[in-house]
Amino acid sequence: MRILASPAFANKKVNPYNALLYSNMKAFTRAHTKNLVHEYSHKKAILEKFDIVHFHWPDGYINQKNIFKALQRSILLSFILMIVKLKGSKIVWTVHNVAPHDAFHPRYSQAFMRWFARQCDGLIFMSEESKATFFSLYNCKENIHYAIIPHGHYRNSYPDPIDQAAAKNHLGLPQNKQVLLFFGMIKPYKNIDLLMELFTQAKLFDYVLVVAGNTDSPELKERLKQHAKNPNIHLLLQFIPDDRLHIYLSAADAVILPYKSILNSGALLLALSFNKPVIAPHIGAFVSLQQELGRKWIYSYAEDLEVGALKNALRHLEAQDRSSPCPLENYDWDKIAASTLAFYRQLFPISSSSEQALSS
Known part of the structure; x- marks a missing residue:
């Protein structure tokens, strides 16, 4: 063939x-x-x-x-x-x-x-x-x-994870706070400006939000910079090369993908490959993956992302036992x-x- x-x-x-x-x-x-x-x-x-x-x-x-x-x-x-x-x-x-x-x-x-x-x-x-x-x-x-x-999945496709404390130190993140991460190309449909706004409104003082990725929209870039005035938001507007992406995922306690619309997500599989739980909308492939892997790995919200949904998702994930790796054998x-x-x-x-x- x-x-x-x-x-x-x-x-x-x-x-x-x-x-x-x-x-x-x-x-x-x-x-x-x-x-x-x-x-x-x-x-x-x-x-x-x-x-x-x-x-x-x-x-x-x-x-x-x-x-x-x-x-x-x-x-x-x-x-x-x-x-x-x-x-x-x-x-x-x-x-x-x-x-x-x-x-x-x-x-x-x-x-x-x-x-x-x-x-x-x-x-x-x-x-x-x-x-x-x-x-x-x-x-x-x-x-x-x-x-x-x-x-x-993306196991064995990127450098191995490193110790979380070392990763935080490498990125200049506080050791006494949990890390909520978004990574990847920033486009309007990914809803990152709304995520940053809601994070500030939620007053999650025990968290830092890390947004790592580039955008080709000057208007969106300016909005993101305005939201990043919150000292608990760390904005890095540049492409993250493969040999550094594992550092961000190693530092994270959870990953958030607050897309307005999505059918499939490689970022979701990459986060799970590093055994990081994901917060995402209840649409597309997120639905079947949550049904298979459970809400301790994928917490999906049914309506638009808002302050209450963000808080509930983080508290739910904090209470889960993830001592075993995410079971991705089917992938x-x-x-x-x-x-x-x-x-x-x-x-x-x-x-x-x-x-x-x-x-x-």
């Missing part, structure tokens, strides 16, 4: 999800199939033959500030999809998001994604909630193949890679010739 993935390994430094998936996928194949997974390029898609063309964030490709550039890119991608389908390739989309976050042209982006979904032969969702949300918004081909394959990457390969094979008619081709 030959797979063309967009992306496969190119985004490893930004998000190791794809590299973990495809490197583990290679481990399931025979030694002579070293060229199983290929990094997507238009040239490869047009000139070579692949069994599977797997997209992860197709909306990002056409999400351009200049509408004419967005149109140009969508026309080119449409042409390429037509070519690969004529060659017999199956198009797979892992639905990380049902709608583009912070799209420059929301109506156009959504219209393109509805068209893109109809071109797919298979869809991968990370939770039942994601699947339900998707099918409430999209009209796909009848009897389209789909699978529920969760997001994997091992070898299991996820095996499930993804099995799904690929479901997309082809069963015959002796096709079985032989797909097993190689």
Whole structure:
């Protein structure tokens, strides 16, 4: 089986999800199939033959500030999809998001994604909630193949955690206060300015709130700086490299992800990989993960985040026993890679010739 993935390994430094998936996928194949997974390029898609063309964030490709550039890119991608389908390739989309976050042209982006979904032969969702949300918004081909394959954990993907006191000292945080952490790219839908405002209103004097991440919005950056006048809020507006992220997670007592909307979250799995409990809205993959792992690991609030919900979440998590690591065995990457390969094979008619081709 030959797979063309967009992306496969190119985004490893930004998000190791794809590299973990495809490197583990290679481990399931025979030694002579070293060229199983290929990094997507238009040239490869047009000139070579692949069994599977797997997209992860197709909306990002056409999400351009200049509408004419967005149109140009969508026309080119449409042409390429037509070519690969004529060659017999199956198009797979892992639905990380049902709608583009912070799209420059929301109506156009959504219209393109509805068209893109109809071109797919298979869809991968990370939770039942994601699947339900998707099918409430999209009209796909009848009897389209789909699978529920969760997001994997990030254990052994980052440096090991260090002692909490040492981590606090390294970051200049007080030893006598608990640490509530948000980390990652700061975008409007992540609700960080509201989180900082509510934290101040809640008067949680035994906590410090650490917000670590960058934003490309000058307006949002200024609002965050205003909220950071609270001495118990530590704001670091810069990208946190992988070789330092473990320090922030080691210092944390809990992680908060107060998103307005979300379908899946790599940050959630990363926090749990460091055995840190998470506060998050009761939406998307947070729902099924909470049902499986319990409220001592994921405390989700049903309504919009407000002062009472924040206080209740922290007090609940403080009372829980987390002496054992978070049980993430179901999110091992070898299991996820095996499930993804099995799904690929479901997309082809069963015959002796096709079985032989797909097993190689």
